[in-house]
Amino acid sequence: MIEQAVPVLAASELRPAAAEIFLLAAACVVLLAGAFLPERRRDQTFLLTMLALAGATWVSSLVAVPERTVVLYGQFVADPLATLLKLFAYGTAAVTLLYSRDYLRRRGLLRGEYCVLVLCAVLGIQVIASAGSLLSLYLGIEILSLSLYALVAFDRDNGVAAEVAMKYFVLGAIASGTLLYGISIVYGVTGSFDLGVLAELVRGEAAGGIGLVLGLALIVVAVAFKFGAVPFHMWVPDVYHGAPTPVTLFIGSAPKLASFALAIRVLAEGLGGAVAAWQDMLIVLAVLSLAAGNVIAVAQTNIKRMLAYSTIAHVGFILLGILAGTVAGYKAALFYTLTYVILAVGAFGVVLLLTRQGFEAEELDDYRGLNQKSPWFAFVMLLLMFGMAGVPPVVGFWAKLQVIRAVLDVGFVWLAAFAVLMSVIGAFYYLRVVRNMYFEEPADREPLQAGAAFRLVLSLNGLAVLALGLFPGALLAVCARALG
Template identity: 65%
Template structure:
């Protein structure tokens, strides 16, 4: 290949993705020749791959926006931060899952390889500079998650959940692609920066563009899990093995956020008046349905599923503000939510043991008497998720509400506050069960030292970031001006 062509492609800025593809191939090849007793090698290689790609990302980090692959790939500070956060989230998810998978005979290479493939899809989405690149990342992430949900081959419930997820996901992907094709037909470009200029020339009020936007919003809403495209979340969260539920409920939210930012805030920024109204409807419906239906749940995974839907409504609040302040608030909320969600599912993994899934709210009864510290950790996670000060979830909600008020949507902020009060009920119910109900059994809390240490750090993180939220807020402000 001529050097001039290599220079024009600027592949060096995509070193992280190249490294991850190579690492996946290596892990896959090594895992083929391993016995079940040697599967720890796959686990170790997976964690080493995550460390390696983090180092590569730091080494090749940029201080300003850089394009590569003729505009199909974009590197910027926001992308670097989100990638590093995604690596850490995936690594924590793998470490939380280790003991659970071993106890149930599910400690297989497929889980880790599919997880790395899903991470690669997130990385592609984060650095997408073209609608084609966006779609490639979406599909790589989605296909990996479909397979992960059906990872437990002996579980009929998991298989059913995977089929529902696959069918609905295929429809959503087709919807998203159809919207992209309409944009291309009207503007003649797939590059996001060129698309922004072309939309202004065509006219943001053109009926064809609005028609395409409707399909794009529907696709984005499905990937987020916003109402009325939320029907897959409760079934998938409940039916999938808990480590897979934890994976789906954490890191992919970063990809969903960046999908909305790249397509709406960058490519369709001149159509903000059109997509703002659509997102208002999605946001309000998500907060209402998510919080109200969560009250009736007795299964903790399903409760957290509806909780996710309500939090998606809050993330959309920041995005629909259509301002830099709103985008930064949405990014801050997304990162905060990922920290809280992965810790909550980590607690379910900690309390689970062979033949027992701690996925019902009543399974946490009397946890304070069996393990006061981990009851406190779960309490901190629930309080933070509910938005109770001084935990970081409180500041995330304040940031989003402030952006909405600045955008002149005071009534929307009032609705969000009211529904946050409703949400506090089902989070406090978990705390009440842990501290005021009698234990249902006398079995001690199991779990290895690594899981216990990680959960301790996870719980303290929501408290420390709540007391000192400035560091994370400033980081979002620096990388997303």
């Protein structure tokens, strides 16, 4: 007989993870509803999904903690940063689903499984945002990635989507393998998975050990892949281009929050002592991403591909903020990530706004004369493009300014100058979209077909970009509190 005290999992240990548990249960309910509701009432899974996201928002704000709390034997961290990222992820997922609804319904893709996979992807983001150890971090990444692979391939009659899903899956598997190599080497050297313990162990002399740097390099490769930073960016343009537009919208927005959380949890918190080692690696990634993203985007004629390369350029900026290695840098990177997500959701939202039965507004030429068709949404797109380019007074300007200021504070003047130069190149292709909308004749006179809810939320999305640009203080304060 084994006689030992049986450990009991206290309810207080589970409370901070209530939002994750709720969302998983909700995903299971949606799954069952999708399977058992009669065919004509399947649309209700969409409503249930929205309710699930609203419920998760409520639960998350209910269990929010003012300061860092570690539960579940070090595997789960609840802190203001995690709460902020989770709330943002729910909002992003809800808005992307709302934008996608008409597109999916018209093409017969609005099935229960689509909603379940989106909910699972959000669960993965939650897990990454709250990861307390390398193990739960890895599992969160797998939950997120598996859901995304399946979403990309979701439209099975679409050969291109199946092809890019395969590419994404194979490359993603290699990145996961690299991450596991890195984690196992770090574990071998330090003897711990726990990010809190690692932060204690990796200090001073120990931080320069070659074994640790080897593991760190492999982990940075995986982080770069998940971000889509050059030279690990090859999947980004293909996946953005080939996936159904609603999936591109989702992949382009919410998972960036997870990538940011991944970088902060591993590099800044767990291996913060080895900042000298990863700073150089991130500099290479950031410089290459800024250059390749902005220059190659100029040559694109497909707007989804163009936005993919623009994502790569924005990732370069986020990495700049992180590589500063200071709290100000992390705050700037967080602010940049949040504003980028708002901008990307809006920009792909406009792409979805223009699509209709049998017509995908994917080419840059499809945006010609949008001003004559709908002056209001041309203006919204103008705001979004200005935001991405970083033209004041729209919010993107503040994001870029914060990052460049953080980089200057740690003395990388050349890096800041390079980032500004690349932004100027980047402004060209954003302004080309604006020129197409305002100074060209429309190719057709088809009216926009979007519903009232879509129009309302997209308008709010565009106005948010302007409002945050005029009054960035609120969001900056939120970021400062999250990383306080």
